[in-house]
Amino acid sequence: MVHHVVLVGNLGSDPEVREFGDQQKVTRLSVATHEFVTKRTGERERQTEWHQVVAWGALGDRAANYLHKGRSVLVEGRLQTRVWADARGNKHITAEVRADRILFLSRGNAGRNVAGDGPGRADEEAVKDGRGSSQGRAVATHAGPTS
Numbered sequence: 001m002v003h004h005v006v007l008v009g010n011l012g013s014d015p016e017v018r019e020f021g022d023q024q025k026v027t028r029l030s031v032a033t034h035e036f037v038t039k040r041t042g043e044r045e046r047q048t049e050w051h052q053v054v055a056w057g058a059l060g061d062r063a064a065n066y067l068h069k070g071r072s073v074l075v076e077g078r079l080q081t082r083v084w085a086d087a088r089g090n091k092h093i094t095a096e097v098r099a100d101r102i103l104f105l106s107r108g109n110a111g112r113n114v115a116g117d118g119p120g121r122a123d124e125e126a127v128k129d130g131r132g133s134s135q136g137r138a139v140a141t142h143a144g145p146t147s
Contacts, residue, residue, distance in 0.1 A: 005097050007051055007075045008105070009033035015064040027060030029053040029067070029099075031075060052096040053077070065101050072105035 012030040019025050031051045036044050053075050055063050067073065077099040085091050 001076050005021075005075070005077050005079050007031055007073075007097065009051070009068055009073065009075075010048065010126055011069050011071050014069050014071075015060075015067050017060065017064045022042070025057065025060055027055045027064045029055065029063065029073075031073060041084040043088060048063075051075075052094065054096050055101050055102060059099060059102065063099075066104060074103040074105055075099050076101040 002096060012032050016028045017025055018028070029052075031053055033049050034046055035049075036046055038044050042099040054102075075097060077097045080098045081093055081095045083091060083093050095098065
């Protein structure tokens with residue numbers, strides 16, 4: 001089975017970094033994706049979905065250093081859910097994307113590869129968690145269970 005999420009969108013706010021007691025850090029990103037749908041009247045309407053993304057360790061550090069509100073990104077990772085309780089003891093379930101790779105999509109020819117493994121493409125910057133190449137294409141895939 002394949003468990004893979006690819007998002008291409010814009011940051012809705014600056015990254016938020018949180019530290020835990022044993023030197024662990026997590027960076028939270030809020031990413032908006034858009035699609036256009038045609039109503040029965042023929043009018044096109046833009047619909048926006050918001051996605052919560054978490055990036056751990058060095059990947060999160062690099063994202064926090066280089067990303068800002070409004071920046072276009074491509075995020076690859078996996079969907080995860082977690083259960084947590086608020087201050088009143090109410091249980092909540094949150095679905096978020098755990099990032100394995102983040103590509104900074106830039107405008108023009110100013111992009112550079114911040115992952116540090118060779119020259120970057122002219123229109124993108126790459127950040128990864130050390131498990132793959134930073135060269136890759138922005139390809140959206142969706143695969144269901146295989147039999």
